[in-house]
Amino acid sequence: MxxxxxxxxxxxxxxxxxxxxxxxxxxxxxxxxxxxxxxxNIEMLDTILTRTYGLLVYERLVDKLKQLEKTREGEFGPGSDEHYAKVVEALDRFPHLIDEIEPAKASLRCEEFYDINRYRECLFLIDRWLEVVSSIYFPTRLTVVDNQLSYSIYSxxxxxxxxxxxxxxxxxxxxxxxxxxxxxxxxxxxxxxxxxxxxxxxxxxxxxxxxxxxxxxxxxxxxxxxxxxxxxxxxxxxxxxxxxxxxxxxxxxxxxxxxxxxxxxxxxxxxxxxxxxxxxxxxxxNQPFYSENLAQHPAPNYDGFPLNQYLAPKTVLPVQFSRGCYYKDCAFCALTLDHQNFRQKDPVKVVDELQYLSKKYDTPFFFFTDECLALSPARRLCKEITSRNFDIQWTAEFRFEKNLSRELLTQLRDAGCHKIVFGLETYNKRMMDFMQKGITQESVQRICVDCVDLGIAVHCYVIVGFPTETQEEALETMNFIVENTNLNSSYGFSCQPCLFDLEKEAPIMSDPGGYGVQRIMRPAAEDLSLGFFYEVKEGMTPEEAEKLYQYVYEKISEVVVELPFNYSMADGLLYIARHKKQHAAEFSSVS
Structure with missing residues (x-):
């Protein structure tokens, strides 16, 4: 076989x-x-971002232009005046981009990656290049991380x-x-x-x-x-x-x-x-569904992956300590479905695997993909890393638990944790309780202060529009980010506002009425829908929430450095590691 x-x-x-x-x-x-x-994914992107492929695109664009000059009909859609205009625009951009696209890719793979202006310029060039490529397939739009066709992926x-x-x-x-x-x-x-x-x-x-x-x-x-x-x-x-x-x-x-x-x-x-x-x-x-015994699983094997083709100067490897969520009571979260129950590896085994991967693939950089690390095992993980004098640099997700003490945060930092991802969702007390987050304003505030003091970067996910949420409650969350200069100006901080989606497997669906949802709808044609349209009894309507979300997104964007920290956790980790190395004396003096 x-x-x-x-x-x-x-x-x-x-x-x-x-x-x-x-x-x-x-x-x-x-x-x-x-x-x-x-x-x-990376093999294809590497192919597209070449002069050789670009010359083929140019021939296709010229042919498409000639075709549309003869056959275009209507104002919008494929084969229309709009399509013709996109091809003309692509041909106009092409002479500049064809000479820049390979250098842009190369820059992201070398030390120029750490020049934020060049980094930004390269991502912009790649985006424009993909837009040129997309014009052949209009109205399809390719981006680095996504694609939009005129077809519904939910049908x-x-x-x-x-x-x-x-x-x-x-x-x-x-x-x-x-x-x-x-x-x-x-x-x-x-x-x-x-x-x-x-x-x-x-x-x-x-x-x-x-x-x-x-x-x-x-x-x-x-x-x-x-x-x-x-x-x-x-x-x-x-x-x-x-x-x-x-x-x-x-x-x-x-x-x-x-x-x-x-x-x-x-x-x-x-x-x-x-x-x-x-x-x-x-x-x-075939049921019942099977859950893996992580204790019997080996370290991941990245052989065959072209690690030198990723758009970063250093390899950042995703790893996993646990599967599932030890908390799994958040009313909005459907992620817990992916893994039916919470299991974790022995911390000693995890550090063994990290050392093996670090040596084999020549990298100290790791990204824990766990939904959230449990505190006691994380403490043992840190002790094992520091006792071996293992030079590792990593990021992971935690909850704003009251037991995430300054002492434990210090241990995390000393074990190489450069950034922690938190699901804040809301800073309003009523909404915290209503979402069943199991956190408090006091814990959030204290942990953020401790992280900044200790030199651990913070990421916060925020949700706008959970059922019954009012505009004032959503703005309280926004203001916690926007007005918290100590937090939002700290190096490596990032924040991602999200508009609430009613997802099919989220706990809220077990009792929608109890969460203020009074009507749930799904278009008949969308037989693969991952979520639903809905109406609420009180609070913002979905339409009002979407409008406020745009406002919140804009305001948070004013105080958050989008690139690289809001763009990629892996890129951000490399920037933070470089920053810490350059300011080692400053960080070593922090208690």
């Missing part, structure tokens, strides 16, 4: 994603030797159309020209495609469709958190099985291994945990 694991666009280009390295390491441990993993009918649309879907041509043949040349029996973000749905399913069309004998399975949240939808959505053989939901290590074994043996797919597949005209969901 030969296995190929593929991570499709679009994802952030600064660092690899953790899913495939975990699966690869698990297959290694089980003795599956014939396998390959590829990050097609299976639209998705089936999108993955076949040669005019608007750029991934069809890109896969065929640069990647499909090399995937087929590996002669895999099984291809696994990881779809962990909505931005990967159309690119990932396009890839699956092309592989199946090229060789129907290849078994293709889709994994990742997106379809974990759509288990019930997949039961009623047979058309997606035109594009792939099956889906693995929730955690995938044991499921993937058993799928490999069944494909090599009796092909009894009923024995594959967490598998959703079609059998005799029916969609079968």
């Amino acid at each position: 030969k296995v190929s694991l593929l991570f499709p666009p679009s994802w952030h280009p600064s660092q690899p994603y953790l899913s495939l390295p975990c699966l690869t390491a698990f297959l290694d441990q089980a003795g599956i030797t014939e396998k390959r993993q590829r990050d097609l 299976s009918r639209d998705i089936v159309k999108a993955v076949k649309d040669e005019e608007q879907n750029p991934y069809i041509e890109l896969y065929r020209q640069y990647f499909l043949q090399s995937i087929l040349d590996d002669q895999p029996d099984l291809v696994g495609i990881s779809i962990t973000a909505t931005s990967q749905i159309i690119p990932g399913l396009t890839l699956s469709r092309l592989i199946k069309e090229a060789n129907p004998e290849i078994h293709v399975t889709i994994g990742g958190s997106i379809f974990t949240r759509l288990v019930d939808n997949l039961r009623r959505c047979e058309r997606l099985f035109q594009l792939t053989d099956d889906f693995i939901v929730f955690e995938g290590e044991t499921a993937l291994l058993e799928l490999v074994n069944q494909l090599a043996g009796h092909k009894n797919f009923a024995k594959v945990p967490n598998l959703i597949y079609r059998h005799e005209g029916k969609v079968i969901v």
